[in-house]
Amino acid sequence: QSALTQPASVSGSPGQSITISCTGTSSDVGNYNLVSWYQQYPGKAPNLLISEVTKRPSGVSDRFSGSKSGNTASLTISGLQAEDEADYYCCSYAGGSIFYVFGTGTKVIVL
Amino acid sequence: QLQLQQSGPVLVKPSETVSLTCTVSGGPIFTYDYDWGWIRQPPGKGLEWIANIYFNGRPSYNPSLRSRVTISVDTVNNQFSLKLNSVTAADTAVYFCARLKSRDHYFDSWGQGTQVTISS
Numbered sequence: 001q002s003a004l005t006q007p008a009s010v011s012g013s014p015g016q017s018i019t020i021s022c023t024g025t026s027s028d029v030g031n032y033n034l035v036s037w038y039q040q041y042p043g044k045a046p047n048l049l050i051s052e053v054t055k056r057p058s059g060v061s062d063r064f065s066g067s068k069s070g071n072t073a074s075l076t077i078s079g080l081q082a083e084d085e086a087d088y089y090c091c092s093y094a095g096g097s098i099f100y101v102f103g104t105g106t107k108v109i110v111l
Numbered sequence: 112q113l114q115l116q117q118s119g120p121v122l123v124k125p126s127e128t129v130s131l132t133c134t135v136s137g138g139p140i141f142t143y144d145y146d147w148g149w150i151r152q153p154p155g156k157g158l159e160w161i162a163n164i165y166f167n168g169r170p171s172y173n174p175s176l177r178s179r180v181t182i183s184v185d186t187v188n189n190q191f192s193l194k195l196n197s198v199t200a201a202d203t204a205v206y207f208c209a210r211l212k213s214r215d216h217y218f219d220s221w222g223q224g225t226q227v228t229i230s231s
Contacts, residue, residue: 001174001175003157032216034215034216034217036216036217036218038158038218044223045207045221045222045223045224046158046207046218046221047221048217048218048219051212051215051217051219052215052217057219089157089158091158091160091217091218093216097174098173098174099160099163099171099173100160100173100216101160102150102157102158102159102160103157104157105156105157105158
């Protein structure tokens with residue numbers, strides 16, 4: 001199975017909002033409301049930001065929000081801060097034979 | 112607080128088997144709500160899901176790796192393990208263990224990662 005498609009990089013100035021897209025197919029993103037998003041700093045393990053498309057775990061800033069339309073999920077970061085500079089990955093459940101597919105990853109650059 | 116602890120870096124020769132263990136502390140591995148999984152990340156690349164296992168031993172495997180991977184769980188020692196055989200340089204990666212919320216399908220707690228290098 002192919003990885004979900006994300007832009008290689010997205011940039012923005014402090015205080016701005018940016019959106020990262022995650023495009024899959026009708027077999028994964030489009031078929032389940034089971035997309036999660038992870039933030040990863042260099043040399044560190046990923047950290048859960050969003051589960052089930054829109055749910056934010058306790059402790060995650062409300063500047064992070066998720067949505068989905070058709071086969072594309074999105075992560076929006078509002079009020080961009082320097083500490084948001086990291087890599088971001090989406091992940092979708094894809095059913096009983098493939099199970100989990102990650103996105104290609106997006107590097108967020110804070111200008 | 113739940114912690115997943117992984118062992119140190121590993122160097123393995125091509126065609127050999129990599130064995131990794133993840134020790135869970137701060138909570139039982141015997142739980143109905145979670146699976147336990149492995150994800151890897153080649154240098155400079157993205158994440159790839161490898162396998163999950165439920166406390167009762169029910170495994171799920173990435174089809175692209177299934178023929179070479181075995182995942183197991185040890186509820187007595189609160190550990191789960193991964194074996195990857197017939198390794199090549201393409202298996203060089205950081206390997207992460209993680210807890211997966213079974214019904215909702217997201218990874219909510221991660222180990223710190225183990226660097227696995229395949230080289231003769």
